[in-house]
Amino acid sequence: MAAVIILGGGIGGVVAANVLSKTLDKKHRIVLVDRKDSHVYQSSYPLTIVNKRNPKNITRRLDILQKKGIEFIQAEVKSINPEQCNVQTDKGIIDYDFLIVSPGVEHHPETVPGFKDGAYNVYNFDDVSRLQNTLKEFKKGKIVFFISSVPYTYPPAPYEITFLLDAYFRERGIRENVELSVITPEPSPEALGRPAVQKRLRDLLKQRQIGLTTEAKVLSLDTSTNTLHLDQGITAEADLFLGVPSHWGPGVMENTGLVTEGNWIEVDPHTMQTKNEQIYAIGDATALRLPVMRVWAPKAGIFAHYQSEVVARNIASKIMGKKPSFRFTAKGA
Numbered sequence: 001m002a003a004v005i006i007l008g009g010g011i012g013g014v015v016a017a018n019v020l021s022k023t024l025d026k027k028h029r030i031v032l033v034d035r036k037d038s039h040v041y042q043s044s045y046p047l048t049i050v051n052k053r054n055p056k057n058i059t060r061r062l063d064i065l066q067k068k069g070i071e072f073i074q075a076e077v078k079s080i081n082p083e084q085c086n087v088q089t090d091k092g093i094i095d096y097d098f099l100i101v102s103p104g105v106e107h108h109p110e111t112v113p114g115f116k117d118g119a120y121n122v123y124n125f126d127d128v129s130r131l132q133n134t135l136k137e138f139k140k141g142k143i144v145f146f147i148s149s150v151p152y153t154y155p156p157a158p159y160e161i162t163f164l165l166d167a168y169f170r171e172r173g174i175r176e177n178v179e180l181s182v183i184t185p186e187p188s189p190e191a192l193g194r195p196a197v198q199k200r201l202r203d204l205l206k207q208r209q210i211g212l213t214t215e216a217k218v219l220s221l222d223t224s225t226n227t228l229h230l231d232q233g234i235t236a237e238a239d240l241f242l243g244v245p246s247h248w249g250p251g252v253m254e255n256t257g258l259v260t261e262g263n264w265i266e267v268d269p270h271t272m273q274t275k276n277e278q279i280y281a282i283g284d285a286t287a288l289r290l291p292v293m294r295v296w297a298p299k300a301g302i303f304a305h306y307q308s309e310v311v312a313r314n315i316a317s318k319i320m321g322k323k324p325s326f327r328f329t330a331k332g333a
């Protein structure tokens with residue numbers, strides 16, 4: 001009997017668990033560990049912000065996986081010990097034959113002093129739910145959307161949210177009372193996209209009267225004056241601040257010897273195997289370059305999904321004594 005442990009019940013972890021449960025004989029153990037009791041579908045945050053989704057409907061309890069023979073343990077993973085082939089959690093040690101790591105990113109709003117008290121983190125479920133209510137009461141004023149640093153998950157999301165805000169205020173007939181702008185450290189919106197896409201996005205922002213500041217480093221948010229401070233002495237005042245916090249690689253991987261600078265997990269781009277042949281990593285936590293283009297892969301659920309299928313099928317092949325032959329080819333790019 002083999003044990004496959006999956007760290008993380010986000011897109012990567014849930015897809016991997018489902019594929020394994022369909023592929024592996026029931027005698028094998030599949031365990032999914034997450035600190036939370038529910039999976040949250042982050043791709044629905046933009047629609048939730050503008051009141052087109054109910055926060056309750058974008059989450060699913062992870063214990064329903066147990067119906068498929070997948071064990072769910074709600075626990076905090078404290079460390080991974082490749083030498084001992086085990087994972088230390090706050091509820092005890094779990095041994096593995098194969099480990100799939102999909103812990104996503106860590107958010108660090110504190111890198112911009114004032115963020116936590118003065119801005120909504122649009123990448124956080126609780127803040128997104130609160131923001132939905134705040135916006136219902138918002139009738140007039142200035143909204144500034146800022147990106148703290150790169151890399152960040154799903155680069156189109158800030159623009160998707162801003163365009164949805166534009167439509168939301170139009171629908172309510174109050175768009176002319178609301179000023180919208182985006183501040184980003186990137187040289188352009190969708191900096192990884194083709195030049196034609198970047199230009200189209202800039203044109204659309206202009207058409208929709210959404211301000212854009214690029215190559216801006218956000219330093220701090222002064223909550224007493226509602227002022228965002230950028231480098232070169234630039235400031236931006238607003239009535240409401242929405243922010244994307246700094247993203248770091250998962251701290252739980254720090255001492256595993258499997259990470260690059262910033263705790264991003266190094267993997268083979270085709271198999272998602274780390275330097276340790278029993279440990280695979282998928283999704284936002286990986287330091288992955290796209291196989292053909294060689295640029296850093298954007299952090300996106302669609303990649304996490306296809307990577308999980310490859311990893312789960314290859315692990316199942318290994319357990320069944322077959323040659324692992326599945327490869328990630330950046331499907332979704």
Ligand SMILES: Cc1cc2nc3c(=O)[nH]c(=O)nc-3n(C[C@H](O)[C@H](O)[C@H](O)COP(=O)(O)OP(=O)(O)OC[C@H]3O[C@@H](n4cnc5c(N)ncnc54)[C@H](O)[C@@H]3O)c2cc1C
Pocket residue numbers: 007008009010011012013033034035036039040041042043044045046075076077078102103104105122123153154157250252282283284285299300301302303304
């Ligand atoms: C606003 C927004 C819009 C998006 N829109 C899209 C879109 O339209 N299309 C698209 O493809 N992608 C989109 N994405 C990106 C997508 O949601 C992510 O790429 C995807 O969720 C990454 O999956 P993951 O499994 O790597 O990590 P996650 O889904 O973040 O899951 C990680 C899980 O690991 C758990 N965890 C972490 N550390 C520990 C620990 N130490 N112990 C226990 N549990 C732990 C967390 O609780 C979490 O449940 C969007 C993201 C955002 C924020």
